Structure formats: C-alpha cells, structure tokens
Amino acid sequence: MADIPDNLKFLESHEWAREEADGSVTVGISDHAQGLLGDIVFVELPEVGSEVNKQDDVAVVESVKAASDVYTPLSGEVLEVNEMLADKPEVINSSPYEDGWFFKIKPNNIEELSELLDNEAYQELSED
Numbered sequence: 473m474a475d476i477p478d479n480l481k482f483l484e485s486h487e488w489a490r491e492e493a494d495g496s497v498t499v500g501i502s503d504h505a506q507g508l509l510g511d512i513v514f515v516e517l518p519e520v521g522s523e524v525n526k527q528d529d530v531a532v533v534e535s536v537k538a539a540s541d542v543y544t545p546l547s548g549e550v551l552e553v554n555e556m557l558a559d560k561p562e563v564i565n566s567s568p569y570e571d572g573w574f575f576k577i578k579p580n581n582i583e584e585l586s587e588l589l590d591n592e593a594y595q596e597l598s599e600d
Contacts, residue, residue: 476503476595477569481545481588483527484597488569489545489585492576497546497585500573501533504598506565509535515561517553518575524550526584531574533564545588548579 480488486505490498506512514534524530524544531542553575556563564572579585589597 476591482594510537515557546579546584548577552576
C-alpha cells in the first residue's frame with residue numbers, strides 16, 4: 473500500500489480530510505479507494521457555496537468498474553472544487569492526496585476532524 477500522509481484524517485468509506493493553514497479542510501479519496509475503483513473517467517463535484525452535513529454524499533466518482541458516492545467528513549460550506557477534475561479525472565489515480573483533491577470546505581465545527589480515523593487506524597482498516 474502507498475504511504476499515507478501523516479497529516480490526513482479518514483472516514484471508513486475512504487475519504488480523506490486535511491486541515492489547511494487558513495482553517496479550511498481539503499477533501500479527497502484515498503489511494504486505496506482509487507485503486508479499488510480502477511481508471512477514473514468522471515467526477516461530479518458539489519456546488520460551491522452549498523452547505524453540507526457530515527457524511528452526506530456530496531460527490532460521485534465514476535470509473536471503468538463502478539460509480540461510487542463520495543461523502544463529506546465534515547459539516548460546513550463548500551468553498552472551492554477542483555476544476556481540473558472536469559477535464560482530467562484520471563489525476564485522482566496518479567495523485568489522490570495532492571492534485572486529485574475533490575473540494576475544500578469551511579467547517580462548521582473543526583472538532584469533527586478529531587472523530588475521524590488517523591492514518592494508522594485507516595491503514596489497518598484498508599488492510600482487512
């Protein structure tokens with residue numbers, strides 16, 4: 473399994489969250505998830521400005537194998553989406569933790585991050 477960055481938190485459904493210096497949180501799917509999906513061909517992202525609740529399905533990722541919902545790890549307002557994914561969804565396969573992020577959120581309660589899995593707990597879950 474690829475190295476999982478130390479600064480990420482995870483949902484059991486394979487989404488990751490990274491707190492940024494400006495207080496926003498960037499969200500994407502894990503390397504494990506993209507590997508299970510295979511070649512990603514399309515991503516539907518949430519609307520900027522929309523309010524989301526923790527664990528709402530807010531995006532869809534489609535691959536040659538399947539379509540899968542993407543859940544938000546935090547409640548808050550969608551600040552930005554990764555526009556590059558409209559034309560190059562395959563970047564999620566090659567760079568799930570950097571260029572392949574999905575959206576940024578302004579959290580209503582940053583403490584929700586502490587309820588997520590750390591990288592060690594997520595790695596154990598992914599190995600099962």
